[in-house]
Amino acid sequence: MKQYQPENIRNVVLLSHSGAGKTSLSEAMLFNAGVINRLGKVDAGTTTSDYDQDEIKRKISIGTTVLPYxxxxxKVNILDTPGYSDFAGEVEAAVRVCEGAVIVAAASSGIEVGTEQSWSYCENTNLARLFFINKMDRENANFDKITGEIQAKFGTKCIPIQMPVGAHTDFKGIVSLITMKYYAGERGEEADIPFEIKEQAASLRDKMVEAIAEADDGLMEKYLNGEELSQEEILSTLKKAIAEVKLFPILAGSALQNVSVNRLMSVINEYLPSPKDKKIDTSEDSAIKDITISTDGPLAALVFKTSADPYVGKLTYFKVFSGELDSNSQVWNVNQNNLERIGQLFIIRGKTQEPIAKISAGDMGAVAKLSITATGDTLCLQDxxxxxxxxxxxxxxFSVAVLPKTKADVDKLGPSLTRLTEEDPTLIVHRDADTGETIISGLGETQVEVAAEKMMRKFSVGVELKTPKV
Structure with a gap:
């Protein structure tokens, strides 16, 4: 994969309630981009994103997966995140390194708790976002109803820029309210809008144009004076309003049937911001505070994820905010106040690793076997x-006591728990001074159960989980 300038990169996090179809959507995106030659299925355990054994077994996403295409x-880096609240730490980390979000909602389910949480993640970080109403091919799919729910919950600045044609078994494709063209089926070939829905499409476009005009004072004055807005004015204002978190487009499609996913991919390219469009947040104790996102700037790379593997060791995921990080180099870990040796860099896609010479500003990569670096650390230049x-x-x-099953497990318990907390910073381990028990705390029962299963599978440590003594 070639090097891209920051303005030609999109870092996009997929957010939703569990089961809305994020992983299936990411699979369709990879297929459309020619990265994979067949669509994997969550139920069959064959998706690129959910490759971990625990994910395949439970049929849910547990960790954030980086999926570039x-x-x-x-170049677009899709970050597929878990929908279960137990794994919210993974979501927070993914949101931190993205400039845009796609909130996925199921057309038949409406707004759910996870949808509201997804919106909150974006609000807390001032993240540009759009909605993708998935599963338009399902029974009880109702685009108008869920659009109304979105606007009632999140405001009228959430505006449809597409109109689905049909629903359930009659779902055929979408009309783009921007191009005023019809895109049917998986290939999404452009055609004229069918006569019977032209009036409805025109009405929705008028509402879209009005909402876009309201985002710009000069354009609004022109609109109120009855002047026609040019297509160029509409498109440029829409893009600016999305980046400034003033408008939130609503799109529709079916990830499983791969209908209108290619239109979503084009909208991501054209309207979601690039790394150049978002300010870098530096810590109060950072020696250098004002950084421009540029490949020519000083190196600054944030570690946002660590995975522990018994064979390859620790795999560290990072995003370069400024400068370039080279393979086989030496960098300064400002958090640990020490030098770190960098080996071969990789582009990660699910479980596959593609060696690369360097990672430039705005892009993401990974490196194995770092000795001192942890999630949340910044890698930079010493000077x-x-x-x-x-x-x-x-x-x-949520807390449980962790008991080793056998004497052989006793000595391995501490190191394996350390590896788990490196991988998931939301897991907290401590020894209760009064009871002598080892306590592991997390965000929920599922997260802790998965941690116990990982200890056995990855590190051959058998444990029992029990209610802590009082």
């Missing part, structure tokens, strides 16, 4: 120390 001269604000992690809510 190339589309119309841009130009920069510290980037890391993701904030939710506090633990």
């Amino acid at each position: 190339e589309w119309n001269d841009n 130009k120390p920069i510290k980037i604000v890391p993701a904030s992690h939710p506090k633990a809510l």
Whole structure:
């Protein structure tokens, strides 16, 4: 994969309630981009994103997966995140390194708790976002109803820029209210809008244009004076309003049937901001505070994820905010106040690793076997120390006592718990001074159960989970 300038990169996090179809959507995106030659299925355990054994077993996403593809001269890094609240730490970390979000909602389910949480993640970080109403091919799919729910819950600045044609078994494709063309089926070939829905499409376009005009004072004055707005004015104002978090487009489609997913991919390219469009947040104690996102700037790379593997060791995921990070180099870890040796860099896609010489500003990559670096650390130059604000992690809510099953497990318990907390900073381990028990705390029962299963599978440590003594 070639190097891209920051303006030609899109870092996009997929957010939703569990089961809305994020992973299926990411699979369709990879297929459309020619990265994979067949569509995997969540139920069959064959998707690119959910490759972990725990994810395949439970049929849910547990960790954030980085899924890069190339589309119309841009590189897009999709971050597929878990929908279960137990794994909210993964979501917070992914949101921190993205400039845009796609909130996925199921057309038949409406707004759910996870949808509201997804919106909150974006609000807390001032993240540009759009909605993708998925599962338009399902029974009880109702675009108008869920659009009304979105506007009632999140405001009238959430505006449809597409209109689905049909629903359930009659779902055929979408009308773009921007181009006023009809895109049918998986290929989404452009055609004229069918006569019987032209009036409805025109009415929705008028509402869209009015909402776009309201985002710009000069355009609104022109609109109120009855002057026609040019297509160029509409498109440029829409893009600016999305980047400034003033408008939130609503799109529709079916990830499983791969209908209108290619239109979503084009909207991501054209309207979601690039790394150049978002300010870098540096810590108060950062020696250098004002950074421009540029490949020519001083190196600043934030570690947003760590995965522990018994064979390859620790795999560190990072985003370069400024400068370039080279393979086989030496950098300064400003958090640990020490030098770190960088080996071979990789572009990660699910479980596959593609070696690359360097990762440039705006892009993401990974490196194995770092010795001192942890999630949340910034890698930079020793003579130009920069510290980037890391993701904030939710506090633990659920605790259990961890007991080794056999004598052989006793000695391995401590090191394996350390590896788990490196991988998931929301897991907290401590020893209760009064009871002598080892306590592991997390965001929920499922998260802790998954941690126990990982200990057995990855590190061959058998444990029992029990209610802590009082």
